């Protein structure tokens with residue numbers, strides 16, 4: 049019985065050969081990733097979707113214009129809402145998430161902002177009475193909502209948002225107003241053509257005094273006619289790099305009045321007579337962003353693993369060049385450079401996916417405490433998520449782009465599926481806080497950590513390694529020190545020494561009289577580096593702990609290879625920091641590289657089985673190169689022939705423009 053469960057008759061023999069080499073059970077690895085019932089439910093859901101044409105695309109989305117794309121995705125949204133509960137359990141986020149991936153592919157659920165921002169903002173920030181009034185209707189999709197915070201002029205600096213919400217004591221209403229062009233809300237998903245309500249982030253004014261940005265529920269379109277409400281100007285912002293099925297929009301309020309109770313009042317309150325009560329923590333109105341930052345880690349990992357699935361499978365059916373002259377052309381996955389590109393992407397994908405589960409659990413635990421007024425761990429969570437969203441979005445983008453390039457020319461074609469994946473994933477570097485800005489948010493926390501240590505104060509668990517000054521020598525190859533431990537300690541050193549060095553530089557500049565702000569800006573690049581090294585360490589530790597907890601021996605061993613590749617790759621990538629302070633020498637770094645190259649060889653026979661175990665169906669993958677059966681060339685030809693430009697032998701545009709020009713050229717002879 050082969051260990052890889054995806055072997056079928058009629059598959060490309062080159063890919064079957066790969067599957068026959070598996071040294072672990074792909075079904076067991078799938079269970080480790082998804083859990084026992086879900087792994088099976090995912091397969092059942094995928095099979096059901098295939099039986100329902102209303103949930104499938106008639107043709108690849110990349111062949112369609114934007115208006116048709118938007119219409120298709122709305123049509124499928126209705127089909128999912130009407131029939132989806134026959135296929136999956138709507139109360140299970142995981143099952144529903146899988147159905148959405150199958151049906152919508154890369155762009156995700158068209159109403160995602162309703163579910164991942166609008167509803168979470170209400171759930172976390174509305175008081176019980178408001179929640180009772182709004183949530184059931186929103187859950188039933190009686191109306192659609194979005195989260196309108198970013199403006200044309202400001203997305204990062206929330207304190208500078210210009211939209212105002214002025215309290216009118218006389219009528220007990222807030223007046224929402226957009227005072228300038230730069231104050232137009234700009235970017236919110238589903239705002240352009242879909243949403244009826246927004247959670248609008250606006251500067252609260254009472255009696256001429258500003259209390260900073262707060263969240264308000266505002267109706268922008270009629271629930272029945274969908275026409276804009278009085279005082280509302282709204283529309284779509286136009287095509288983007290990716291995510292073009294989504295109607296990201298613009299919005300202007302012209303003195304729009306809403307009842308006092310439409311301000312979200314769980315944490316901050318305004319009484320009928322205009323008395324303001326502040327929240328227990330000033331940043332509680334940023335809660336919906338925290339939620340998405342926590343959730344997006346797994347989503348980003350999923351895209352990396354999809355791209356790795358495509359590129360690894362394709363690299364086993366693509367033959368090009370010889371390694372030994374005369375021995376015939378090899379599968380391109382035999383090249384070490386290809387393995388290095390793809391297996392490191394695979395390792396980051398697995399690391400982020402499994403660590404993403406831990407992040408989600410941590411978020412849920414702390415969010416529950418915050419909901420009940422305990423904000424003790426909010427700073428830790430904010431710092432962690434600021435770093436995580438930045439590192440995972442950026443490093444995932446690099447991994448996906450490597451997967452695309454590793455497919456050569458065919459990777460550049462939309463037939464590979466990877467360009468769309470990249471376009472969607474890379475948006476994560478920008479949304480929910482531009483990465484450079486978020487890394488600096490985390491850096492503040494790290495610098496404070498060093499200062500606390502200097503003052504003998506207690507450090508949070510996440511920062512305790514900063515106190516481990518005895519870790520000052522790379523211990524790779526020493527007896528009694530295994531590779532994993534040596535590498536984790538090296539990552540600890542890299543993070544600690546980087547944070548210490550930049551903090552010392554900041555302090556010294558300030559001691560010389562530079563203002564704190566200027567000293568910060570003069571060190572900003574190094575601060576983002578410190579943040580990067582800290583986050584990569586956190587991911588490495590968390591991934592190691594997760595792998596160590598695996599009970600199934602064969603699966604633990606399979607994921608240990610991936611973990612060790614991940615650790616060696618991270619250490620090599622940041623090895624320049626190891627030389628600082630004399631922690632390591634070049635021979636030791638060469639040892640890490642050797643270990644990495646050996647791991648590439650070790651992983652090679654199982655490469656297809658790792659991605660098979662992640663179990664992304666062909667429906668979801670939407671890739672000719674990544675097809676499970678490996679029958680790439682025939683299908684590339686079919687894909688090219690089916691594209692709309694080939695509907696006629698002679699293109700009307702050729703007849704209209706080029707032919708007359710060519711005829712005219714001939715007539716001049």
Ligand SMILES: CCCCCCCC/C=C\CCCC(=O)SCCNC(=O)CCNC(=O)[C@H](O)C(C)(C)COP(=O)(O)OP(=O)(O)OC[C@H]1O[C@@H](n2cnc3c(N)ncnc32)[C@H](O)[C@@H]1OP(=O)(O)O
Pocket residue numbers: 156160164165195197198203204205206207237331334335337338340343344347426427430478479480481482485489492493
């Ligand atoms: C199912 C999968 C779902 C995936 C998603 C699907 C697809 C979705 C696609 C797109 C969705 C995109 C939606 C959006 O983009 S919504 C808009 C997001 N906007 C942002 O993220 C804006 C970024 N800017 C900010 O967050 C802030 O302005 C800031 C950069 C943090 C600065 O804020 P501010 O000026 O108020 O604060 P300070 O810098 O002065 O910091 C003061 C102290 O507050 C602490 N702080 C800041 N933020 C938080 C927070 N959120 N929680 C807790 N604490 C916070 C900060 O650390 C400072 O602390 P200190 O102790 O140092 O004083």
Ligand SMILES: Cc1cc2nc3c(=O)[nH]c(=O)nc-3n(C[C@H](O)[C@H](O)[C@H](O)COP(=O)(O)OP(=O)(O)OC[C@H]3O[C@@H](n4cnc5c(N)ncnc54)[C@H](O)[C@@H]3O)c2cc1C
Pocket residue numbers: 161195196197198201202203204205234235236237291296475478479480481482483484485
């Ligand atoms: C696909 C997508 C979906 C989105 N969906 C929503 C949504 O649903 N709702 C919503 O409200 N918004 C949404 N946004 C907006 C998004 O949150 C913002 O674009 C994002 O927060 C970045 O802000 P910005 O555009 O103002 O960038 P800017 O802040 O203008 O960034 C431009 C450059 O300036 C730098 N910079 C800015 N400030 C600083 C600083 N203090 N220190 C150092 N460098 C700095 C940045 O690092 C960056 O390099 C979406 C954006 C995208 C791309």
